[in-house]
Amino acid sequence: MDADRIVALVTAAGIELTDRRRNVKGDGWSLSFASGATVEVGDDGTVRVAGKGAKAVISLLDLSIPARGT
Amino acid sequence: MTRSFGLALFSSTLALCAAISASAAQPGDPPPGIAKIETVVVIFAENRAFDNLYGHFPGADGIDKASEESLRQRDRDGSVLSELPPVWDGLTAKGVTPPVTQAMTEHLANQPFTVNDAKGFNVPLTVVTHDLWHRYYQNQMQINGGKNDMFVAWGDSGAMPMSNWDTSKGDMWAVAQKYVLADHFFMGGFGGSFFNHQWLICACAPYYANADKSPAKPSIAVTDDSGTALKIADNSPKSARDGIPKFVSDGNLTPDFYAVNTMQPPYQPSGNDPAAGGDPLLADPAKPTTLPPQSEPTIGDMLSLKHVTWAWYSGAWQYTLDHGNHTPMPNFQYHHQPFNYYANYAPGTEARREHLRDAGLSGVSFIQAIDDGVLPQVSFYKPQGNLNEHSGYADIQAGDRHIADVVAHLEKSPQWPHMLVVVTYDENGGIWDHVAPPKGDRWGPGTRIPAIIVSPFAKHGYVDHTPYDTTSILRLITERFELPVLHGIVVRDRAVAANGEPPLGDLTGGLDLN
Numbered sequence: 058m059d060a061d062r063i064v065a066l067v068t069a070a071g072i073e074l075t076d077r078r079r080n081v082k083g084d085g086w087s088l089s090f091a092s093g094a095t096v097e098v099g100d101d102g103t104v105r106v107a108g109k110g111a112k113a114v115i116s117l118l119d120l121s122i123p124a125r126g127t
Numbered sequence: 128m129t130r131s132f133g134l135a136l137f138s139s140t141l142a143l144c145a146a147i148s149a150s151a152a153q154p155g156d157p158p159p160g161i162a163k164i165e166t167v168v169v170i171f172a173e174n175r176a177f178d179n180l181y182g183h184f185p186g187a188d189g190i191d192k193a194s195e196e197s198l199r200q201r202d203r204d205g206s207v208l209s210e211l212p213p214v215w216d217g218l219t220a221k222g223v224t225p226p227v228t229q230a231m232t233e234h235l236a237n238q239p240f241t242v243n244d245a246k247g248f249n250v251p252l253t254v255v256t257h258d259l260w261h262r263y264y265q266n267q268m269q270i271n272g273g274k275n276d277m278f279v280a281w282g283d284s285g286a287m288p289m290s291n292w293d294t295s296k297g298d299m300w301a302v303a304q305k306y307v308l309a310d311h312f313f314m315g316g317f318g319g320s321f322f323n324h325q326w327l328i329c330a331c332a333p334y335y336a337n338a339d340k341s342p343a344k345p346s347i348a349v350t351d352d353s354g355t356a357l358k359i360a361d362n363s364p365k366s367a368r369d370g371i372p373k374f375v376s377d378g379n380l381t382p383d384f385y386a387v388n389t390m391q392p393p394y395q396p397s398g399n400d401p402a403a404g405g406d407p408l409l410a411d412p413a414k415p416t417t418l419p420p421q422s423e424p425t426i427g428d429m430l431s432l433k434h435v436t437w438a439w440y441s442g443a444w445q446y447t448l449d450h451g452n453h454t455p456m457p458n459f460q461y462h463h464q465p466f467n468y469y470a471n472y473a474p475g476t477e478a479r480r481e482h483l484r485d486a487g488l489s490g491v492s493f494i495q496a497i498d499d500g501v502l503p504q505v506s507f508y509k510p511q512g513n514l515n516e517h518s519g520y521a522d523i524q525a526g527d528r529h530i531a532d533v534v535a536h537l538e539k540s541p542q543w544p545h546m547l548v549v550v551t552y553d554e555n556g557g558i559w560d561h562v563a564p565p566k567g568d569r570w571g572p573g574t575r576i577p578a579i580i581v582s583p584f585a586k587h588g589y590v591d592h593t594p595y596d597t598t599s600i601l602r603l604i605t606e607r608f609e610l611p612v613l614h615g616i617v618v619r620d621r622a623v624a625a626n627g628e629p630p631l632g633d634l635t636g637g638l639d640l641n
Contacts, residue, residue: 069216071258071519075379075389075416078345089416091389091462093398109398113454
């Protein structure tokens with residue numbers, strides 16, 4: 058999944074994109090949304106969701122929620 | 128302005144007497160009888176253009192009265208689109224019933240379409256549909272100098288801006304029929320919710336000092352030479368039929384550091400968590416989307432200055448502080464709480480305790496205050512997310528019914544005989560409307576939105592054509608309670624006059640205060 062696709066799916070659900078920038082390493086994008094969710098998406102397609110609104114974003118992106126403690 | 132019209136009814140003799148009387152009403156003075164209004168309630172819903180909900184309201188300047196020219200959308204090169212592009216990713220999201228996929232929205236005619244048309248998509252008012260860009264620069268690009276013909280071209284949702292709904296069976300439609308529907312009410316600022324909530328309380332653009340040396344530096348927008356449009360990226364699709372436009376930098380801050388798109392409050396509840404090891408009541412200031420505390424005077428400050436009681440009632444405010452946010456309910460929206468950006472209402476202040484109140488889940492505490500007749504002189508009510516009618520996460524019917532229920536309680540309140548209620552929307556949500564906004568200042572007004580005036584003083588069954596914008600609410604409050612005028616209102620009035628536009632009213636055009 059790429060950054061454009063993630064932005065399209067999340068913003069269509071009314072969760073506004075508030076920040077988009079290349080990450081510090083330069084190997085992916087850091088996305089921030091108005092719900093408080095942040096999405097780190099690598100150029101290799103890896104996706105990591107965190108922050109207050111993470112659960113809703115994970116659901117929108119059809120990602121599985123990692124088990125706690127792993 | 129409507130308040131001066133009554134003078135024309137006087138005879139010349141009376142007019143002469145008025146002219147020499149120090150106490151006579153002058154243009155710009157509050158209308159006679161305004162002191163009869165003792166309680167003002169502002170209900171602020173989300174993201175609907177006037178034509179989107181009330182485009183077929185009898186007697187209103189609706190879609191039926193739009194010119195052929197204003198109905199047709201143009202492509203990015205200025206040519207008229209032969210058909211609308213599809214709604215990218217579909218009109219409803221995956222998993223939503225009924226499914227309306229992107230493929231089902233191909234080849235729509237270049238004209239408005241009704242989402243709940245039984246002969247069309249037949250999507251009921253209970254269904255959440257695709258959200259649309261509703262951002263500061265895009266809104267100006269879409270309005271295109273008043274032609275309103277670039278909503279599709281500079282949107283991110285294909286045909287979606289041309290959508291509307293038949294709400295004639297809705298509860299608030301009936302309220303509008305009973306009281307006053309203002310059909311020339313425009314959003315105070317261009318763009319989205321964050322900015323228009325600021326305009327509701329401050330008539331100002333928030334500011335991020337030294338943003339170019341801050342974590343927010345990459346969020347500074349890059350505009351073209353006009354300063355009112357974003358600079359288009361080289362790899363942007365040339366036609367709206369080929370995809371969503373791309374810009375060099377579609378940031379939250381203007382090149383001179385005003386915050387015009389969504390930034391997070393510096394205080395909790397905020398979308399940005401506290402800094403690790405930092406004050407748990409604050410948002411992490413190192414996050415690029417955390418706005419520093421603001422210090423411009425607000426209408427709250429003015430009311431407090433004159434010892435007028437007031438409160439901002441927010442649905443699910445305390446729930447979110449205590450339990451965190453949850454979706455789909457209450458889906459609290461951090462950037463819909465404008466006073467939470469201001470140092471005067473920082474955590475720990477007496478002003479915060481007194482004025483920023485929890486409306487409860489589904490507004491239950493606010494409704495209790497209504498029923499008990501204990502509302503302050505001025506109340507703002509912000510419904511929680513799932514009840515605010517915002518595309519993408521809320522449907523229209525839930526919010527419409529909720530707000531109509533609140534209005535029904537207000538009508539039965541002990542305070543009702545001297546009450547004025549304004550039900551409006553913060554902004555258009557990226558949705559097309561056919562009426563050109565008045566030419567104002569750098570910040571707005573933007574697209575036309577619905578506004579309903581509910582009061583025992585309201586003319587019944589009346590459509591008020593007076594031009595208003597969000598700052599008209601502030602004009603009314605300022606006049607009624609004899610407050611100092613916020614600077615942004617003065618600037619807006621001067622700009623409107625300089626552009627040869629009729630003055631923006633104070634919401635009394637639909638009232639009979641005699």
